[in-house]
Amino acid sequence: MTVRLAITGATGRMGRELIAEAAGRDDAEVSLAVNRDPGVESVDGVAVHPAADLASLLAEREPSVVVDFTGPESSVEYVAAAAEAGVPAVVGTTGFSDEQLDALRAASEEIPVLKAANFARGVQALLDVVGDAVANLPGYDVELVETHHNAKRDAPSGTAKSILREIEDARGVDDDRRVHGRQGEAPREDGDIGVHALRAGDVTGEHEVLVAGNSEEVRLTHRAESRGVFAAGAVDAAAWLSQQELGWYDFGDVLEGPR
Structure with missing residues (x-):
């Protein structure tokens, strides 16, 4: 099975690593990529769309999982959009306030959400x-x-x-x-x-x-030694999460094997 990724923050450090990781794997592909700041139209041949269009792109492209490594405020917005579209979300963003974490947990009542501080x-x-x-x-x-x-x-x-x-x-x-x-x-x-x-x-x-x-x-x-290790783990997590029921998960759940 090929997991279809929706990557947010596509022009950032981790966004680029995720796109590169997916390109080198047979079990993953980038379905869509978005970025909040304008100016970059593509990353490694993948078209980058405005983040404001994420909700409509999720409905149009129907990706398997949203993968987010942006910032706390934008991450909450992106996961809310994923929940609205019924798309699972992998979140590697850190620095959340308690209120923002509560918002992510609320989304996990509608979709599978996997939140981890580190994917190594x-x-x-x-x-x-x-x-x-x-x-x-x-x-x-x-x-x-x-x-x-x-x-x-x-x-x-x-x-x-x-x-x-x-x-x-x-x-x-x-x-x-x-x-x-x-x-x-x-x-x-x-x-x-x-x-x-x-x-x-x-x-x-x-x-x-x-x-x-x-x-x-x-x-x-x-x-x-490289951010690639985090990207590899995040894509592994996305593939695993795409097969799970709604709920709250962490990277340890992925490494424990199938439920």
Whole structure:
């Protein structure tokens, strides 16, 4: 089966990666591509239409899945349009407010919605083990450092927040134990979880968890060498989601196999 993709933000970093990924696969094709900013008519031979036309294009082209890596405000609009058209949606956008997340969840009552902060299989593996590492080392200090390119807007990254939730669940604490950076006289308190966001150059993405104590340390690191890894995962997610019933999903559901 070939999954037919509707790609939003087609001229952005991830939009271009998604178009390139689909072009190299036998199980995916781009049904339509839209972009909010005018000026680019095509990407790698794929016509780019105005984002304002998304609703009519969804009705006309009948794609299998909308794939969105844009921004929180536009993402909510695009998923609402997908829900209206009855088209499943894969969302890789991060930085949502609670209200915006509620809007996405509301859409999942009408269509399948898969929301993930990261579509790298290695990150999912990290999420699967980080809680055990922290739980097995009670009393050890925990620090998280994430690094991204200088154009990334949200901090900490959505992936970092996912990792933090795993750590907090393992420790049985709330997010009020997070300490974002340190300045001046800032001694570490027992149970603090340090969080540090670096933004520089064109770094694709790196996350490292440091667990240290008792004269030893454990480091769990994931480094993405290319955005292509995220595009591949997102297309895998789209193919999987196209076969699901309405509801709310994450990338871990894809890797667990068919339901």
